[in-house]
Amino acid sequence: xxxxxxxxxxxxxxxxxxxxxxxxxxxxxxxxxxxxxxxxxxxxxxxxxxxxxxxxxxxxxxxxxxxxxxxxxxxxxxxxxxxxxxxxxxxxxxxxxxxxxxxxxxxxxxxxxxxxxxxxxxxxxxxxxxxxxxxxxxxxxxxxxxxxxxxxxxxxxx
Amino acid sequence: xxxxxxxxxxxxxxxxxxxxxxxxxxxxxxxxxxxxxxxxxxxxxxxxxxxxxxxxxxxxxxxxxxxxxxxxxxxxxxxxxxxxxxxxxxxxxxxxxxxxxxxxxxxxxxxxxxxxxxxxxxxxxxxxxxxxxxxxxxxxxxxxxxxxxxxxxxxxxxxxxxxxxxxxxxxxxxxxxxxxxxxxxxxxxxxxxxxxxxxxxxxxxxxxxxxxxxxxxxxxxxxxxxxxxxxxxxxxxxxxxxxxxxxxxxxxxxxxxxxxxxxxxxxxxxxxxxxxxxxxxxxxxxxxxxxxxxxxxxxxxxxxxxxxxxxxxxxxxxxxxxxx
Numbered sequence: 001x002x003x004x005x006x007x008x009x010x011x012x013x014x015x016x017x018x019x020x021x022x023x024x025x026x027x028x029x030x031x032x033x034x035x036x037x038x039x040x041x042x043x044x045x046x047x048x049x050x051x052x053x054x055x056x057x058x059x060x061x062x063x064x065x066x067x068x069x070x071x072x073x074x075x076x077x078x079x080x081x082x083x084x085x086x087x088x089x090x091x092x093x094x095x096x097x098x099x100x101x102x103x104x105x106x107x108x109x110x111x112x113x114x115x116x117x118x119x120x121x122x123x124x125x126x127x128x129x130x131x132x133x134x135x136x137x138x139x140x141x142x143x144x145x146x147x148x149x150x151x152x153x154x155x156x157x158x
Numbered sequence: 159x160x161x162x163x164x165x166x167x168x169x170x171x172x173x174x175x176x177x178x179x180x181x182x183x184x185x186x187x188x189x190x191x192x193x194x195x196x197x198x199x200x201x202x203x204x205x206x207x208x209x210x211x212x213x214x215x216x217x218x219x220x221x222x223x224x225x226x227x228x229x230x231x232x233x234x235x236x237x238x239x240x241x242x243x244x245x246x247x248x249x250x251x252x253x254x255x256x257x258x259x260x261x262x263x264x265x266x267x268x269x270x271x272x273x274x275x276x277x278x279x280x281x282x283x284x285x286x287x288x289x290x291x292x293x294x295x296x297x298x299x300x301x302x303x304x305x306x307x308x309x310x311x312x313x314x315x316x317x318x319x320x321x322x323x324x325x326x327x328x329x330x331x332x333x334x335x336x337x338x339x340x341x342x343x344x345x346x347x348x349x350x351x352x353x354x355x356x357x358x359x360x361x362x363x364x365x366x367x368x369x370x371x372x373x374x375x376x377x378x379x380x381x382x383x384x385x386x387x388x389x390x391x392x393x394x395x396x397x398x399x400x401x402x403x404x405x406x407x408x409x410x411x412x413x414x415x416x417x418x419x420x421x422x423x424x425x426x427x428x429x430x431x432x433x434x435x436x437x438x439x440x441x442x443x444x445x446x447x448x449x450x451x452x453x454x455x456x457x458x459x460x461x462x463x464x465x466x467x468x469x470x471x472x473x474x475x476x477x478x479x480x481x482x
Contacts, residue, residue, distance in 0.1 A: 055424075056402070059417045063410055077477055086475035094424055094453055094472070101356065101449045102417070103364025142368060142409050 023074035026116030051084025220385035247463030267328025272320035319431030380433035
């Protein structure tokens with residue numbers, strides 16, 4: 001992507017999207033069929049249901065250097081398997097609140113609900129999230145430079 | 159009730175009930191009097207080995223789900239087990255998840271005034287030897303050696319989990335030894351360590367965990383000691399399919415391993431502190447689970463291992479949930 005000055009190439013941003021087969025994947029397809037313009041940073045992984053989402057997928061992706069992770073599924077109470085996304089909702093929210101504690105920027109992770117007919121909403125979600133990740137810049141992951149000594153003084157168990 | 163008397167009551171209680179038991183799991187004196195170690199008793203004549211003192215830090219409930227097939231009933235006999243407050247919560251969590259059958263257990267609960275963290279004690283007094291007895295009297299840990307009697311403030315020698323313990327009394331038991339004790343802290347102080355870390359900058363926290371996890375040698379002792387890490391040979395940290403971790407020695411693998419351990423205990427950890435106690439490189443692994451518990455309490459108003467009838471919150475859902 002060409003940056004605003006037009007002279008420099010920005011480091012390519014990679015966002016991993018976990019989309020449920022029945023709603024959000026369809027929603028993304030609808031957006032495509034309707035020719036809504038979408039950012040190109042998102043790599044989609046299709047999952048059968050958000051109930052399949054292991055929070056560790058998100059953690060692993062972020063540790064291994066993905067710049068953002070987006071999880072999207074059917075609206076609660078609209079799950080193809082009736083309750084998969086209700087389980088997922090608890091897990092995702094827990095993860096969202098947990099990530100800052102281990103030092104991962106929680107803004108790099110988002111979960112949302114988009115149904116198969118909501119192409120427009122999908123476009124909006126992707127665009128917003130993609131903009132957010134561009135704002136945050138590339139994810140340095142565990143390579144982030146930090147002052148380890150001040151960090152250790154935070155907590156002394158000895 | 160003094161320590162010796164509790165030990166005696168404990169032994170007598172098991173003697174009285176031994177006819178119904180096929181096995182008693184408790185603690186005995188280890189290779190010296192500064193160490194206690196788990197003991198498995200099948201003969202009534204061996205009951206004299208049982209001890210109770212502040213060195214009995216091991217959580218014995220882990221053995222039930224992992225090493226013994228406690229859910230199969232044989233000739234109606236039960237397994238006798240000694241539990242502290244924290245251990246009893248692990249027991250409840252295992253019962254909730256159907257790993258063990260409550261009917262198969264004879265639980266002897268012991269109100270606990272805290273267990274001694276031997277590493278902290280030895281750091282405070284590296285030349286300590288010939289220990290005869292360790293006891294807790296009010297706010298002091300009393301260590302009797304052949305030569306002298308030493309007193310240490312409990313803040314300096316108790317395990318970290320004991321200093322923030324809200325459940326010193328067993329939550330489930332058939333017999334209780336001694337009288338219930340009061341928690342040392344109030345409920346709002348339980349998460350001070352987590353809050354302290356939370357109040358720092360995000361980058362500092364990442365640096366903190368990186369430095370801590372960097373020491374990890376991936377011995378998996380934390381996982382093995384955890385009473386609720388029940389996958390055993392199917393643990394995804396070791397399985398090749400799915401392959402979550404490689405054998406590579408790097409911070410990413412170590413970091414991810416601790417995330418696996420932590421996230422698999424979300425809403426289940428009973429804060430027995432075994433992971434932290436057994437860690438050979440002293441990583442404060444329980445902090446991760448404390449944070450998780452804090453979130454679960456905030457979000458879903460649930461504490462693990464209190465009510466045997468309750469369902470762990472991540473194994474269920476509520477369609478009407480709002481705010482998340």
